[in-house]
Amino acid sequence: MSALEIEDLHRNFKDVEAVRGVSLAVEPGELYGLVGPDGGGKTTTIACLAGLMKPTSGAVRIMGEGPMARGSQARERLGLMPQEYALYGDLTIAENLWFFGQLFGLPRKVFEERRARLLSITRLARFTDRRADALSGGMYKKLALSCALLHRPDVLLLDEPTNGVDPVSRRELWSLIYDFVSEGMAVLLCTPYMDEAARCHRVGLMHEGRVIAEGAPGDLTDALEHEVAEVVGGDREALHAVLEGREEIIAASPAGERLRIVITPGGSGAIAEAISPLGATLRQVPPDFEDLFLARVAA
Amino acid sequence: MTDPIIEARELRKTFGDFVAVNDVAFHVEKGEIFGYLGANGAGKSTTIRMLCGLMQPSGGAANVAGFDVGRDPMKVKSSIGYMSQKFSLYRDLIAEHNLEFFAGIYGLRGKALRRAIDRVVEHTGFGPHRNALTGDLPGGIRQRLALACSLVHEPKIIFLDEPTAGVDPASRRDFWRLIRELAASGTTVFVTTHYMDEAEYCARVGLMVDGKLVALDTPRELKRAYVPGVTLAVSGRDLHTGLEAAQELPGVIAAEPFGARVHVRFEKGSEDEARLRALFEADGRVDRIENVEASLEDVFLAVVGESAKEKAA
Numbered sequence: 012m013s014a015l016e017i018e019d020l021h022r023n024f025k026d027v028e029a030v031r032g033v034s035l036a037v038e039p040g041e042l043y044g045l046v047g048p049d050g051g052g053k054t055t056t057i058a059c060l061a062g063l064m065k066p067t068s069g070a071v072r073i074m075g076e077g078p079m080a081r082g083s084q085a086r087e088r089l090g091l092m093p094q095e096y097a098l099y100g101d102l103t104i105a106e107n108l109w110f111f112g113q114l115f116g117l118p119r120k121v122f123e124e125r126r127a128r129l130l131s132i133t134r135l136a137r138f139t140d141r142r143a144d145a146l147s148g149g150m151y152k153k154l155a156l157s158c159a160l161l162h163r164p165d166v167l168l169l170d171e172p173t174n175g176v177d178p179v180s181r182r183e184l185w186s187l188i189y190d191f192v193s194e195g196m197a198v199l200l201c202t203p204y205m206d207e208a209a210r211c212h213r214v215g216l217m218h219e220g221r222v223i224a225e226g227a228p229g230d231l232t233d234a235l236e237h238e239v240a241e242v243v244g245g246d247r248e249a250l251h252a253v254l255e256g257r258e259e260i261i262a263a264s265p266a267g268e269r270l271r272i273v274i275t276p277g278g279s280g281a282i283a284e285a286i287s288p289l290g291a292t293l294r295q296v297p298p299d300f301e302d303l304f305l306a307r308v309a310a
Numbered sequence: 311m312t313d314p315i316i317e318a319r320e321l322r323k324t325f326g327d328f329v330a331v332n333d334v335a336f337h338v339e340k341g342e343i344f345g346y347l348g349a350n351g352a353g354k355s356t357t358i359r360m361l362c363g364l365m366q367p368s369g370g371a372a373n374v375a376g377f378d379v380g381r382d383p384m385k386v387k388s389s390i391g392y393m394s395q396k397f398s399l400y401r402d403l404i405a406e407h408n409l410e411f412f413a414g415i416y417g418l419r420g421k422a423l424r425r426a427i428d429r430v431v432e433h434t435g436f437g438p439h440r441n442a443l444t445g446d447l448p449g450g451i452r453q454r455l456a457l458a459c460s461l462v463h464e465p466k467i468i469f470l471d472e473p474t475a476g477v478d479p480a481s482r483r484d485f486w487r488l489i490r491e492l493a494a495s496g497t498t499v500f501v502t503t504h505y506m507d508e509a510e511y512c513a514r515v516g517l518m519v520d521g522k523l524v525a526l527d528t529p530r531e532l533k534r535a536y537v538p539g540v541t542l543a544v545s546g547r548d549l550h551t552g553l554e555a556a557q558e559l560p561g562v563i564a565a566e567p568f569g570a571r572v573h574v575r576f577e578k579g580s581e582d583e584a585r586l587r588a589l590f591e592a593d594g595r596v597d598r599i600e601n602v603e604a605s606l607e608d609v610f611l612a613v614v615g616e617s618a619k620e621k622a623a
Contacts, residue, residue, distance in 0.1 A: 048450070048481070178611060267606075
């Protein structure tokens with residue numbers, strides 16, 4: 012039995028089909044990333060999984076049970092961190108943890124143990140008297156994640172847990188997530204950061220309500236038929252001006268001082284020619300997950 | 311470097327005993343894209359609020375567009391545009407009415423208001439969404455509307471506080487194309503972001519740690535100064551178990567995950583590719599190891615990460 016299953020999920024809002032037939036499964040100990048453009052249906056999918064929204068058709072199961080079924084254990088086995096996680100702003104870190112411990116009915120000893128561990132790996136132990144409202148974005152997200160992890164769910168849903176979190180704190184949150192996954196938790200996570208998508212075991216790329224590609228990030232990038240190159244030499248703004256609007260160019264973005272470009276299959280010859288008057292050449296590089304994203308959603 | 315449009319001198323903000331911004335000094339040139347980076351809670355937003363005339367400094371001074379932020383906050387406000395982290399658009403209005411509302415706040419009326427809105431709509435490519443309900447717009451488009459609202463009165467300076475947080479990669483690129491066009495046409499851009507690839511577009515970048523501005527230079531100089539050594543990027547599968555072991559290798563300054571890859575930075579001369587490969591292949595598979603140039607993300611991890619580790623110790 013998979014820890015989490017989605018079977019031909021559809022969800023409509025009036026005449027808008029937000030989710031149009033999604034099927035996927037996440038196993039215990041697996042970290043699954045759901046990524047895609049804004050408005051692609053990711054948050055709706057999570058809301059259906061958490062039992063916050065009724066599917067129009069299809070089924071979702073957490074540890075084999077529907078979250079909305081009568082007498083279902085699904086919700087107790089599920090942890091959820093929505094995009095706007097509501098902690099109690101007037102309460103301190105310690106009080107928020109205590110509140111959620113009570114909510115989940117944790118015995119005192121179990122609560123104390125888990126609290127100590129979470130505070131230590133999040134490095135929040137020194138700040139337990141600080142009110143949630145006075146925390147920085149990164150610390151707030153760490154506390155929110157700790158609260159969602161307190162009852163040790165079998166399945167954890169994370170909807171963009173690192174938005175607005177700085178690069179150092181982002182790595183800390185990820186090492187926390189990895190710890191729990193390695194202990195057998197199944198995690199489904201949405202993120203706009205493609206470097207994070209690349210760190211998942213499997214990724215589903217969701218676009219216009221459907222999963223249009225799924226697999227291990229390395230397999231997906233290996234299979235990319237587009238070419239990815241760095242532009243060596245030349246002035247970056249001048250290169251931007253030459254490349255902008257060319258049909259072979261899917262995307263151009265800075266990689267250090269250079270420009271990194273995603274090119275339609277077979278298009279690199281024409282691009283090399285176009286940039287050569289600027290004193291620039293192309294150097295092929297292996298594609299990243301972000302390149303894959305840009306290539307797949309450009310159409 | 312002769313035409314500063316923003317100048318901060320020993321700018322300071324305290325909340326009770328807490329020093330949020332600690333005697334920060336810098337200047338920004340007209341038409342420059344200036345990046346202001348730092349960890350969450352380092353004091354970036356507080357600095358911006360003072361520069362926008364929204365918050366009185368506790369000490370020091372700042373001049374923005376020729377006005378003192380402490381003495382002339384109203385004049386500062388009318389010369390600048392500000393897009394805050396949680397931009398305040400009216401979700402139950404259509405996009406056009408949000409634009410009219412913000413144009414009205416800045417004193418535009420009648421034909422001038424219509425012209426200003428048409429101009430900014432064209433500039434930001436917002437045309438197809440003018441009549442959409444703001445709350446129904448996808449994140450990336452709503453972000454562009456917020457930018458349009460903060461530009462409708464043609465400010466000389468625009469302050470963008472994490473304008474692309476949570477925006478997908480394709481929309482981020484569209485957004486930055488607009489930013490670069492703005493700067494090219496002479497608007498000064500002051501921007502904070504946690505996306506280090508975006509920061510590469512900045513002419514200069516300041517880094518804040520705990521209220522202090524600890525570094526300020528061009529991206530190139532920052533990399534030279536803060537990321538010495540040789541960086542080897544390891545790609546392959548299941549590399550994260552080797553990450554901690556890599557940190558213990560002799561001569562290793564830092565080992566950090568970068569997406570599917572791991573960047574291992576060695577002191578110059580001590581890089582050891584064979585040993586690195588053996589270490590990662592104990593639990594995973596190495597496809598390739600290559601030399602890579604330092605990025606601003608390496609700079610951020612070096613400057614901000616170090617201070618975080620010191621605090622935890």
